[in-house]
Amino acid sequence: MTKEIYSFCILPTTRCNLNCEHCYTRNVTSTYPFQDMDEEIAVKVVKGMSFFLETQGTYNLSVPIVGGEPLLVPFKVNKILFESLYKEIGKYNENFVIFFNTNLVNLSDDYIQLFKDYPVKVCxxxxxxxxxxxxxxxxxxxxxxxxxxxxxxxxxxxxxxxxMETVFGKFDLYAFLSNLGVKNLMLSVFSPLGNALNTLDKLFKSRRRISLGLIAFSETAPSWLNVFFTKKDMLQDYKSFVDGFGGGIECWNDCYNTFSILPNGDVTTAGFCFTTEIFGNIIHDPPEKILHHPLRLEFMLRKTAYSPCLPCEYKDYCRCGCTSLAKIEDDSDCPGLKVYLDYVFKDVIPDDYYNFISGTWFEKYSKV
Structure with a gap:
């Protein structure tokens, strides 16, 4: 029997200096008080993660450090997280990597040196x-x-x-990235998290628009730019990995196996999408308490037995979409982005794609 892979992301702070209105962290800050991780908790959190992974006989391929804005916490806290993660979690996988997710407004020389000293990827x-x-x-x-x-x-x-659809007509994205010297672009499908769902509906009107946007990036990205889709570069490379492990686009995979660790060590679901309830504490509680939380078990059942998705040929890749939406009316509203999956696996470009890229956006980007 194939073991599950459990993923963790660490929030060293719930504070942010931007507080963008569409961000999922509004779901966090409305539920939990603003707080920062301290040095002692940072050490204990990583030890708790290591114990969790060891007792479950599995590993982490990567650990994102997110927020809030992680550059707001004292430098020593993030340095300890780096040191401890590569020592305690990296021992399970030689290809282990930290993804440090930041809005990059505040960047000190100390952090520049830290990013230089460790093979971390800064996003x-x-x-x-x-x-x-x-x-x-x-x-x-x-x-x-x-x-x-x-x-x-x-x-x-x-x-x-x-x-976002607004990206496509607002400015010359590819020229902007080229001028900055950016070679890697990580695309995030707009997750229906917290306040983001309202923004999503306002910008796109339907999930089909996201599919068309992903196809547009795939078709028009210049050769010098490496375009990645969040979590997996492209689903073609993921086929052999699906059996037993789950898969999908963005958070629409085995999200009941993906956990966020808050600054005090409390554990909840990553993205805070289907619940903001605490499953346990990574420092004090055994893994069984976290894994057997009733809301997690209930969500697992919904994810694997969501009847509208069962006949779909892509259910093993999107894992029945995001069932926190619990709504599939037709292909245009499919959380699993079926249009995009048809493009990936069958090279099918939908007719309305050509309308989507016509006009200003197509003229700007297709020849860059």
Missing amino acids: ASYDPEGVRFKNEDLHRKWCRNVEKLISIIGERFYISLTV
């Missing part, structure tokens, strides 16, 4: 609808930090971009 978020794009001084500061960090860590630097 800087960018959102033309967010605060940075509207504040010119903040935007220039962000661009300077990007260029500075790329000069130090090179291709370990990524830009994380939420697939």
Whole structure:
């Protein structure tokens, strides 16, 4: 029997200096008080993760450090997390890597050195609808930090971009990335998390628009830009990995096996999508308490027995979509992004794609 793979992400803080209106962390800060991890908790959290993975006989391929904004916590906390994660979690997998997710507004020389000393991948978020794009001084500061960090860590630097329809007509994205020297673009399918669901509906009208956006990036990205889809580069490379492990796009996979660790060690679901209830504490509680939490078990059942999805040929890849939505009316509203999966596995480009890329967006990007 194939063992499950459990994934953890660490939130060293729930505070943020931007608080973009669409961000899922609004679901966090409305439920939990603002707090920062301290040095002692950082050590204990990683030891708790190591014990969890060892007793379950599995491993972590990577650990994202997210927020809030992780650059807001004292530098020593993140340094301890780096040291402990590579020592305690890296021993299970030689290819283990930390993804440090940041808005990159605040970047000190200490952090530049830390990113240089460890083989961490730094993923800087960018959102033309967010605060940075509207504040010119903040935007220039962000661009300077990007260029500075790329000069130090090179291709370990990524830009994380939420697939928004507004990106396609607002500005010349590819020229913008080229001028900054960015070689890696991480696309995040717009997850229906917290306040993000309202923004998603406002921008796209349907999930089909996300599929068309992903196809557009796949079809038009210039050869110098490495485009990654969050969690897996492309699903073709994931076929052999699906059996027994689950799979999918963005968070729409075995999300009941993906956990967020809060600054005090409390564990809840990653993304806080189907519940914000605490499953247990990674420091104090045995893995069984976390794994056997009633809400997690209930969600597992929904994910594996969601009747509208059972006949679908892609159910093993999207794992019945995001059942926190509990709504599938037709293909245009399919959380599993069936249109995109047809494109990936069958090379099918839907007719409405050509309308989607016509006009300003197509003229700007198709020849870059």
